[in-house]
Amino acid sequence: MAWVAGDQLQGGKYTIERKLKTGRFGINYIAKNKQHDFLLLKTLDVNSLTSLNQLEKERLETMFMREAVKLTLCQHEHIVKFYEPFKEAGYSCLVMEYIPGETLDKLGKISPEEALIYIQQIGAALTIVHQHHLIHGDVQPENIILRAGKSEAVLIDFDLVLDFDHELTTRRVRENVEGFASLELCTKNTKPTAASDIYSLAATFYYAITGQLPETALKRKIDNKRLIPPQELISSISNELNLAILKGMELEAKNRPESIELWLKLLNSNSHNANAESQNANAKNQNVNAEGQNTNAASHTNNGTENKPSVNWDKRMQILTLVITAIAAFGALLQGIASWNSQTTPPPNPTSTKK
Template structure:
């Protein structure tokens, strides 16, 4: 299809760009030749393409920002839909980098700040660009103004998504969320892409050797440091900013593009100050300050070392709070409100206070969670070799190399007994010396034992007796035998005392071993062999170590009741600690204490470091009273801006007056009582 020579009041002059489904033409007003616009003409007649083109126009019409290309008009000129846009004399950032390579730091920062401002503005209206790339950034010739354009695949909050699984964007510049699908792309995805653009400006290369997120390279690796790309004389903290912007977890990126700009400004401000001190002459003693001094949150090792792994939103919120606290009127207002909440305090304290200094910091709280695993030294375990089964010939394995149930969380486990592979062997039973029998403990292997039994005695005549064996069945107990004649025993004329019992010892078969002299070995159960293995016992237990930044005169219980600590870091490590933890001065003693609780039989199998913080601001002031040269120091805690009670600011005149009034009233009541009694 041929493009018409004129659309509306504009004459099309020449094509200045093209896309997958559209062309961009330079046009001028037919009556006002100096009035030039860029006309974007949709070449596709597909319903989805038309819908996206119209949606792009609707979104662009809402955006009014000096760093976003302005939309003038949108309509239909058969058979084309068109959009008239602000014409920017110049070219795209992509063309600039292709033409000259790396962009100088000052120019790159200038472009970065402008596009960050445009991006935050769009995000404030609920618009996600979704295709941040150098091709969609225009650089105006002469003014060096940077403008964001092409909202063709942008999305507004609450807008339905027609294509869920499609990957939209420019390869090499889209975020990990783009790979997950359109529904996962948020404003944090734009910040990721902006980080890639900034890296690309400084190095003329991508942060990776190959564009990630594509079928042949789906993973996102950490970015290559800028120094390895040949970018010299760059503060090392810039790489930390890159790691934060390009974090795989969106919550660990900067919450806004402006937050990334502020962090870069702080880095370069420190870097330039350090350079001036090193290169300049020996600085003279600083003059005594006569006005109000205020500083924001100073650089600290938590942000410097763990920056890319921190949850950024609370950190940047703390920096914004610190900037607010640099305002003397803001501090005076807080003091007024605080004093007004206590009737006995000096009224309008903030108006009376002459502020000398305000400085902000973050008080960090640390919790080290530990899971210890204990494995006892190996011990021999034996059982009878009843089945005589063969065992595989394998080398013996160390107890710490045996895989136990996988550690997934900090659950304690009572453990169990585990056999060491390769430690099984067959040995002769030591108690029975391999015979399967042990000497009978009753007969000591002699098969017989002496037993004692009684012999019954029967009386014959006067004082005479004949010995007769007593049998169990009582034979011979009722008859008397004389010669060959048997006659009934006559009852004695008089009763006689029973004879004294008699005993004798005889050898009988041992009843315990049934005359064998031995019994089955209880250890080997008669087989004469034992299966011997090495075993150990294991268990898991948890532990906690707490610490916090040392801050004098801090009422911890009051602080915990009053202010909420914000979570900024939580990381786990299997089998020990992360290397960066040991570089932190506040964390190193905790790690040392944790190691002391381990020994050769106990190891740390899982650790988790959690860091929370509460922002604080210290202010120094005086009350300007004649003859009062004392300075007061107060600390404002938390995002809640809480100040603990302080008796120094009692209005003692009011306290005395109230006391006198109360005492006088009491005396009057007593007098009245006795007067009318």
């Protein structure tokens, strides 16, 4: 099955615009409704699954429609919106929100602070999914899209999000990008659980802040390959955050946090500790700056004190000069008065002689 641009579904309710990608279980399309809104159309093509017998195909199709109905109940700002399931020409379809933007894998390496925002948002979305007894099963950077122009991460491409208690919930590693799949997603006769999504989300966090794919679960288990702690690749993250990521990526599901909420609390507490450390560091810097300012002030005070004698001596010299000048002027004035008096005094009368 492959619809082409212009094909109309549900009596003209939806019109195919173009094909996006082909997965193991079907094809994704961009379509428009009668209001010309863009939508995403996910299909299930059981006829292409040659590895399944007819009974398994019927069961898978039934599960697809059942899970599609459940997904319409998972309403959350960080989950792609699911509108309605329907059947067209024998094929099962699910209409979803179309989100313009870039997927997380296109950003490359980002700061731990920015990555933590997105991981917390997707963690909140997975909480809703798990509350409805569903799993995503394919959490990875390629399936997290950032709304254009916003710092909002949205979980997309649920593919076949199947119930916990069914044997067909088992996914093979070929359906996942290596490095993001937990051990139970890579081995036969195992069922993924909420812990599987925790592993994948922790691995996504690992990739976002280091820019490197983590070692695969299979190689860690079979070949005893070492998972390089993220702190060895990016030294700026705290010890607590480093341990929280590694805890989420424990090989055995039983060793991971029991729920996505508990893992998020672990991340949040580590984030608060990191913020507290940052605040303490800032406080220390402020104290150092204050001490520096006090030292400068003291230095200015000392400089002022050292300069004062020089200023006082100059003033004293000026006053002394004025005093000396005044004394000299006064002396000259006295001499002038004395000279004037000597010139204005009449000469004495001569003594007369009797004959």
